[in-house]
Amino acid sequence: MRPWAIGRHGQPDVFIALLWVAWLGLVASPVSPEPLEPPPESPEGADYAAEPADSLDGGLFELGLGASGRAGGEIQRRRRVRFADDELRGTVREGRGDPLAGGSVEGRSGSGDLTLGRLAPRWGRGLLVGSPADPWQRTPTDRGPRATFRGRAGEGALYRHGDREGVELLAGRFARRDLAGLKLWRSGLALGLLAGTTGEVQGSLSRADSADASEWAWDLSGRWRVEGLAERNVGQWVISVRARGGHQGFRSLAEPLRSGPARALAVGGSGPAPWGRAGAVAALWRFRSGRAGARLALEGQFVGRDRAVVAWGVEEQHGLRREVPSWSAPFRQGAWGEWRRAARPLRLSLRHEMWGERAWARGVTRAVTTVRLEASAPAGIGLAATHSVFHSKRGESLYLPEGEIDRLVLRAVSGEGERSRFEARVPIAGGRISAALELATAAAGRKPSRWSVDFTRRGGKRGSRSATSRNDSDPPPL
């Protein structure tokens, strides 16, 4: 549990592991010190869907057919295909109104790797290509080859050759611009160039080893940014320091909306504690004059017998988290706690979080209580119910995570209300049907219910361990 993991988008370690678990539906919501929020380029108050960056074993393919809708509304159909072989793997999604529609194909050969379609690369610390992490994060979750979620930075072609030394070529459309990029690296030192069709050019010089990473990015008008990350072991704790500086007007050509604050300083640590694990992070940032913020967060986790988990966190935040204007309170204190355990055939998760605009979390701006109960029945049948009661003050954005069969949806809610989600998963015809029904109630009355149905089937070469056989013997939890 690294302190950098304390954040909206989190990153490996416990937070991301739990986010992943949340997508699988194991818990009501991931362990996070605050409600999950979509990335900055997503419109505030709109639902956001993220696609997990899992991959199939070699020789497998997966077909998915789905439909979703709401009471009295139009039915939206989706289709998806995933396949993986030793040298070729890909994902294609189709569906009107599906934010994840599109796809990518990756080919591997001795001369290099070629990716066509949707791209989310990351160079260095992400100042030029990819996204720089929020000040309280280590890395973003949806950029780079080891991201937890498959990002949607742009579309085009990416060729990569070499390991310790090599070259990467990039051509595609990012942020409504046609861009071409070149990256050369050797012995941990990398030089990157990015150019647009209208003459814009940006460059970056980065360095990385097992514990430290840094990047300097610049453009032709002389604006620049630099960021460095250092990690050291102090006893059994890992202490991290991250610093960023530069011109407030610098914007990456590839992802201008994710440029983040121009200046930031963050210190964090994580390690064992008498009760289990603990982490802390303190961060300061500044977008430009008058638009700055600070954050202090502590979290702990205790894993008891039979894998029962108790997690908690407290946090105080000042100022702005985003560069764009927001109605959110400039001062915020909050606390959250979560307990979960599996005792077959049941799995129970309870979570409560509360945030206030005054000291000691008074003047509640948002409070969310979530319960998720799962039951596994014979023949691979799974049932689950998730219920959330939320309360948010005017202007506060609140997102409730909902794990669907092929995506994690951050459902935007506001005001006060309740949401219930009932899920069932039944093995059938060599695959699995998953169905979900969502009921939502606001203080003013009931909202139209939503539903979704999905059929997934995997297959593969003879001898490959297919998901079809897994369906019958060891069904994954909802």
Next chain:
Amino acid sequence: MISALRRPRVRRRHAATVLGLPPTVGLGVWRLALGVSALPWIGATVALAFGPGVAAAQDFSNPAPPWPPSGPGILAEGGLPGRKEAIAFEFCNTRWFGLPDLTTRALVLGAGWRAFRVAGGLSETGDPEIGWKGLGAAAGIADRFAGAAVRGVFRRDARAFGRSDGYEVGLGAWMEAAEALEVWTSAPQLWTQGASPPLRRGLELGVGLRSAQVKGWASHTSLVGLPGAGHSEHAGGLSFDSGPLAVWLTARDHPLRGGIGVSAEARRARVAAEIDGHPVLGETVRLSFGVRLGGAP
């Protein structure tokens, strides 16, 4: 019931103003004055005006500590199955807020076989002419370490009121978190349809600690639609056991209030009584008599 809400706003305001009560309470009293089935609305308006915890249960409310769950009443009311399997029935009588006309009578039957638990019951609240009847059922599983159940109640208003039906479906679950420490959750109204239930019930999270003779519990209930800035209620209590006798104390906030209960068991029979005080609405008295016909002791 819903059509009554659409009556002229002026008259509602008038009733509330004359009686010097909050408008939400005034609405229920106004319906009483009109001689229609106002009893569900008393519960609803009282809950809206004073918080969700006026009564944590309604149709099958029995006098017992909220934790640990025992008896078929708590299974039918909150979806919390007990550890022990047994065939048992309970007769419960609840007089709400000291109002003789606002009384709930319920008969609940429960049974268990291996890990399966079921309960069903009938209840009647208020006068047969203007009250409502409830039919409840619950089914779930439980063992030493965990339990969960689905529960539902179907309600029908008195015949004089046009048979306005409604139902609610919810669930409850508990699990052992550590030795002698348990957590539970209950969401009795996940799904409601038709006529509104007399009381809105929220999402409850609780933790219980037990020893051989003393049990303690605390709970947090989140609810939508409370007046002002309120959105949750907290409760806690202690229970002391001494042989066949048990005494428990409860406390709740919004507004701060408390209750006391006592139960006694002899052979297979159990009698219990509980009084919940309220600074504004008065006392709620619950009585119950139950018999265990078989199953584990």
